[in-house]
Amino acid sequence: MKNLNRIHLSGLRAVEAVGRLGSLKAAAEELGVTIGAVSQQVQKVEGQLARPLFERRSRGLVPLAFALPVLSQLTHGMSALSTAVDMASRERSGMLTVSAAPVFAGKWLVWHLKSFSKAHPDIRVRVEASVALTDPSLSDVDLCIRVGRGPYPGLKATKLLDQRIFPVCSPVLAETFEKPEDMFKLPVILDPGQMFTWEDWLQATGRDRIQLQPGPSFSDGALCLDAAVAGQGVFLAWETLAYYALTSGQLVRPFPDMIATGISYWLLHSPHKPFDGPARAFSDWLRQELPQSLELPPEI
Incomplete structure (x- = not known):
C-alpha cells in the first residue's frame, strides 16, 4: 500500500464522490466543502497520477472509460473505510x-x-x-x-411480509350503510403515489364493474388515512398503515376481502x-x- 503515500485520502474521496454522484456540486454537498475545493482535489489527484480521470464538458465531469473500474474500486474502498469507522463507533455506542x-x-x-x-x-x-x-x-x-x-x-x-389491501372508512360513515356495498356511494380518497390501484382490489373481489365516486387526493398515505378517520370518504389501506386506526376503533373494514398486491x-x-x-x-x-x-x- 506504499503507493497510497503519494495521494491524499481527501483527494481520493473527492474523485470517488464526483464519479459516483455525477457532479462537482453533489460531491461538494456530500463532502461538506465548496465546489472549487472538490475541483482542486480532483485536479491534484490527476496530476499525481499523471493522467486525467474525467473529460471536462459544459455540463460537468464525465469519467473516461479507463477510469470507470478505478472509480468502482474507490467506491468499494471508501465503503469499507466507512464500515470500519461505523463499526468502531458502534462498539462504543x-x-x-x-x-x-x-x-x-x-x-x-x-x-x-x-x-x-x-x-x-x-x-x-x-x-x-x-x-x-x-x-x-x-x-x-x-x-x-x-x-x-x-x-x-x-x-x-x-422477505418479511406480503402487503394486503382493503377498504376502510370511519365508523360514523359506516353507520349510514344498510349493506356493505353502500360504501361505494362514498367519495374515494386517493393517493396518486401508491404502487397499486382500486382496480386491483375490485377485480380480485369480482367488483370491477362498480363505478367509484371521486374524492380528495393526498400525496401521502398517512394523510389519506387521516382523511378517512376524519370521515372524508373511503380509502384503500393496508395492514401496517391502518392497524392502529382499526384496533382503536377510528376506522372499520366494510368488507372482509384482503387482497395481496404482489408487493412485499x-x-x-x-x-x-x-x-x-x-x-x-x-x-x-x-x-x-x-x-x-x-x-x-x-x-x-
Missing part, C-alpha cells in the same frame, strides 16, 4: 441505524419499537425516516425496511457489512413481530 419509509416508521415501527428495546436494552435504535432508497453499502445505515416487488441487486434481501416488505442489508450483534437481533425481532402484530378486528 451500541447504535443501530434503521432506514424506513416515513409512513411505515410512523404508523407501525414507533408503536412496536418499545418491545425491541425491552428485549435488547443495550441496543439503541436510530430510525432514519426517508423515502430515498438509501444504499446501506454506501452509508452509515445498517438496515433498510422497504416496500416493493424486489429484487434488490447488490444487497441481501429478506423487505429487510435489506449490505453484504459488505457484518450482519451480527445488533443487526441480527433487530432482524430476528422484526421477522417475528411484524406478522404477529397484524391480527386485525373483523369487518363490520
